[in-house]
Every structure is written in structure tokens, then in C-alpha cells.
Amino acid sequence: MNEPTTPVTANPWAALRQFTDARIALGRAGVSLPTAAHLDFQLAHAQARDAVHLALDVRTLAQTLDAALPNPAAPCLTLHSAAAERSVYLQRPDLGRRLDAASRERLCALARPACVSPAVSPAVSPASRPYDLAFVVVDGLSALAIEQNVAPFLTQLQARIAPEHWSIAPICIVEQGRVAVGDEVAELLGAKAVVVLVGERPGLSSPDSMGLYLTWMPRAGLTDASRNCISNVRPAGLRYEDAAYKLHYLLVQARQRQLSGVELKDETGGGQELLVGASKNFLL
Numbered sequence: 001m002n003e004p005t006t007p008v009t010a011n012p013w014a015a016l017r018q019f020t021d022a023r024i025a026l027g028r029a030g031v032s033l034p035t036a037a038h039l040d041f042q043l044a045h046a047q048a049r050d051a052v053h054l055a056l057d058v059r060t061l062a063q064t065l066d067a068a069l070p071n072p073a074a075p076c077l078t079l080h081s082a083a084a085e086r087s088v089y090l091q092r093p094d095l096g097r098r099l100d101a102a103s104r105e106r107l108c109a110l111a112r113p114a115c116v117s118p119a120v121s122p123a124v125s126p127a128s129r130p131y132d133l134a135f136v137v138v139d140g141l142s143a144l145a146i147e148q149n150v151a152p153f154l155t156q157l158q159a160r161i162a163p164e165h166w167s168i169a170p171i172c173i174v175e176q177g178r179v180a181v182g183d184e185v186a187e188l189l190g191a192k193a194v195v196v197l198v199g200e201r202p203g204l205s206s207p208d209s210m211g212l213y214l215t216w217m218p219r220a221g222l223t224d225a226s227r228n229c230i231s232n233v234r235p236a237g238l239r240y241e242d243a244a245y246k247l248h249y250l251l252v253q254a255r256q257r258q259l260s261g262v263e264l265k266d267e268t269g270g271g272q273e274l275l276v277g278a279s280k281n282f283l284l
Contacts, residue, residue, distance in 0.1 A: 007029050007030075008027050008028070008029050008034045009027055009028050009029070010027050011024075011025035011026065011027045011028075012025075013025035014027070021205035021206070021236065022205070023037070023041070023204075023205075041204065044204040044205060044207075045204060047202070047207045048202035048203065048204060048207050049202075050144075050207070051141070051142040051143070051144045051145070051199070051202040051207035051208070052090075052141050052142065052201075052202060053086060054142075054143045054144055055086070055143060056139040056143035056146060056147065056173075056175060057143075057147060058078050058173055058175060060147075061076075061137070061146065061147060061150065061151075061173060062075070062076040062078060062173060064151050065137075065150065065151060065154070065171055065173075068151050068154070068155055069151075069154055069155070069158055069171065071168060071170055071171065074110070074170035075170065076170065076171045076172070076173055077106065077107075077110075077170050077171070077172045077173070078172075078173050078175070079099060079103035079106065079107070079172055079173065079174045079175070079177075079185065080099070080100050080102070080103050080174065080175045080176060081095060081096045081097070081098060081099060081100060081103075081174055081175065081176045081177045081178070081181055082095040082096070082098045082099065082100045083095040083096045083176040084100075084176075085176070086176065088176075089176040093178060095176075096176055096177050096178035096181065097177075097178050097179075097180035097181050097184075098180075098181060098184060098220070099174070099181060099184055099185065099188075103174075104184075104188065107172075107185065107188035107189060108188060110170075110189070112130045112131075112189075112190055113130040113131070113167070114130065126192045126217060126258060128190075129190040129191055129192045129217075130167070130190045131167050131168065131169040131189060131190055131191040131192065132166045132167040132168070132191070132192050132193065132255070133161075133166050133167070133168055133169065133191060133192070133193050133194070133195065133251070134168070134169040134172070134182075134185065134186040134189050134191035134193070134194045134195070135154065135168070135169075135171045135172070135194075135195050135197065136171075136172045136174060136177075136181070136182035136185045136186065136194055136195070136196045136197070137150055137171060137172065137173045137174070137197045137198075138173075138174045138177035138178065138179070138181060138182065138196055138197065138198040138199070139174070139175055139176065139177060139198075139199055140177065140178065140179070140198035140199035140200065140201075140211075141199055141200060141201045141202065142199030142200060142201070142202050142207060142208065142209065142210075143199055144199065144207055144208050145199035145200060145207075145208045145209055145210040145234065146197065146198075146199045146210065148208050148234070149197075149208065149210040149233055149234055149240070150197055150210070152240050153197070153210070153233060153240045153243060153244065154197075155240075156240045156241050156243075156244035157244040157247060157248065159244075160244055160245070160248040161248060161251070164252075166251075169186070169189045169190070169191050170189070172185050172189070177198070178198070179196050179198055179211075179213050179224075179227070180220075180222070181196075182194045182195075182196035182213065182215070182218065183215060183218035183219055183220055183221070183222050184218075184219075184220040186215070186218040187218055187219045187220060191218070192216065192217060192255070193214065193215065193216050193217075193218070193251065193254055193255065193260070194214070194215050194218045195212060195213070195214050195247065195251075196212070196213040196215075197210060197211075197212055198210065198211050198213065199211075200231065200232070206232065206234065206236070206237065208234050208236075209231070209232050209233070209234050209237060210232075210233040210234060211229060211230070211231050211232075211233065212229065212230040212231075212233060212243065212247055213227045213228070213229055214227060214228040214229075214230075214247065214250050214251065214254060214260055215227045215228075215260050215261070216254045216255075216258060216259055216260035216261075216264075217258070224261075225261050225262050226260060226261040227260060227261055228250050228254075228260050228261060228264055228266070230243055230246055230247055230250075245268065246266060246268055249266070249267075249268050250264065250266060
């Protein structure tokens with residue numbers, strides 16, 4: 001009696017799948033994908049769509065950040081972009097880059113420390129801005145990424161910057177926001193530098209990826225050329241401690257050289273330092 005045969009033809013590269021989340025070596029059933037691989041793709045696509053439409057739990061996030069990173073300046077501030085709801089946000093990217101009127105008024109009314117040189121316009125002089133650094137948390141295209149990654153990442157970064165005595169503005173959480181909204185927030189707060197933590201566009205293997213954007217002397221209207229980006233921050237991507245290492249380097253350099261963006265390069269050694277104590281990748 002003949003042994004039963006599987007309808008799936010295995011791929012000889014199957015052993016390499018342990019090294020990547022990419023969809024490689026899936027095998028085939030006739031000329032089609034195996035049923036399991038097809039269903040896995042549909043699940044990943046559904047998870048990506050859910051991540052885009054999931055509403056950020058602002059209250060819980062603010063409580064978590066206040067407990068993990070207490071700021072004597074003020075508790076977390078919750079703000080909103082000019083995009084009133086998710087459907088508008090997805091169709092009008094420009095509205096997600098600016099605050100609504102109520103949020104601007106709230107920031108303008110916020111008490112601030114005395115500036116070193118208040119007579120100079122805060123838009124052009126670092127000395128006129130009372131805070132060294134502002135963190136702006138933005139839901140972006142994945143609230144899931146923000147809820148899972150912001151608190152543990154900031155805890156790692158706080159350990160690096162605490163000995164350096166940075167003056168930190170109140171953490172701001174912006175709903176329905178995009179990266180550029182952080183420039184307006186930080187300008188109104190009076191911060192010399194801003195780090196925007198934003199949920200990135202979900203991929204089919206990464207619905208929980210967070211991006212970091214650093215800008216020196218932020219102000220409304222800047223382009224991506226003024227920003228430094230660190231992407232794919234999550235446990236399955238760039239680890240929190242590695243992302244904190246890179247961002248701390250960029251923050252120190254931005255403050256010393258008073259610039260960011262295309263003029264500021266990540267010179268942390270091409271990632272070799274990040275491999276210390278980590279499992280080696282067969283591709284490196």
C-alpha cells in the first residue's frame with residue numbers, strides 16, 4: 001500500500017525562514033500557495049488594516065507615561081490635530097500635520113520656565129526657548145505601535161539622558177497626527193529639539209512598528225530634510241536599547257552642533273556596537 005503524500009511541495013530554502021519575517025520559501029500546492037500560507041497572509045493583512053483604524057487609548061497611555069516618566073514640569077498633555085476624525089485624517093494628510101485651534105490655545109496658555117533671552121524670537125534663537133527637549137507622541141498610522149512601544153522605549157532613553165540634565169517639556173500626545181505636527185507642538189512649547197514618536201505605516205509582518213523623528217529648532221513648515229529618522233522600533237525590529245543608543249547619539253550631536261536632518265549623520269559605527277551581547281545574524 002502506497003504511503004499518503006502531502007499536496008504541498010516544500011521549498012529547499014525553508015530552513016532560512018527562521019532568520020526573517022519575510023514571506024520566503026512558502027512551498028506550493030500545484031501552482032498555488034499552500035492554504036496555510038494564504039490564510040497567514042490574509043491574517044497579516046487584516047492585522048495591518050486594524051492597526052491603521054484602531055483608536056489610541058489616550059487616557060491609559062497618559063497615565064502610563066506619567067507613572068513611568070514623572071515630569072515636574074507638568075503631566076502629559078493630550079492634544080488633537082486639525083483632522084477631526086479618522087476618515088478625515090486618512091484622506092487629508094495636511095490636516096494631520098497641524099494642531100486644531102483648541103490645542104494651540106492650550107499650549108499658548110501653558111506656563112513655561114523663564115527664557116535666557118526672552119527678547120529674541122523663539123523661532124530663530126535656541127537661547128529664547130526654555131526647554132532643551134520635547135517628546136511628542138503621535139498615533140500616526142498605528143496606534144498599536146504607540147501603545148506597545150512608547151513607554152518601554154522612553155524608559156531606556158531616560159536612563160541615558162538623565163545624567164546630562166536635559167530640560168524636558170511636558171510630554172504631548174497628539175491624536176490623528178502625522179510627523180510634522182511635532183514641529184508646531186515643540187515651537188509652541190518653546191523646545192530646542194523635538195523627538196516625535198509615531199506609529200508607522202503597518203507592513204504585512206509589522207503592524208506594531210514605531211518611528212522616531214528628531215528635529216533641531218522645530219517650527220511649523222519644516223520638511224523631512226530637517227529631520228533624522230530611526231525606524232522599525234519594536235521588539236521584533238530595532239530593540240529599545242539599540243534605538244535609545246542611536247537617538248541619544250543624535251540628540252547630543254544636535255545640541256552640540258545645533259542642527260539636524262541631512263546635515264547630521266548617524267555615525268554610531270554602522271551598528272557594530274549594537275551587536276555586542278546580541279545573537280549574530282547569519283547575514284552579517
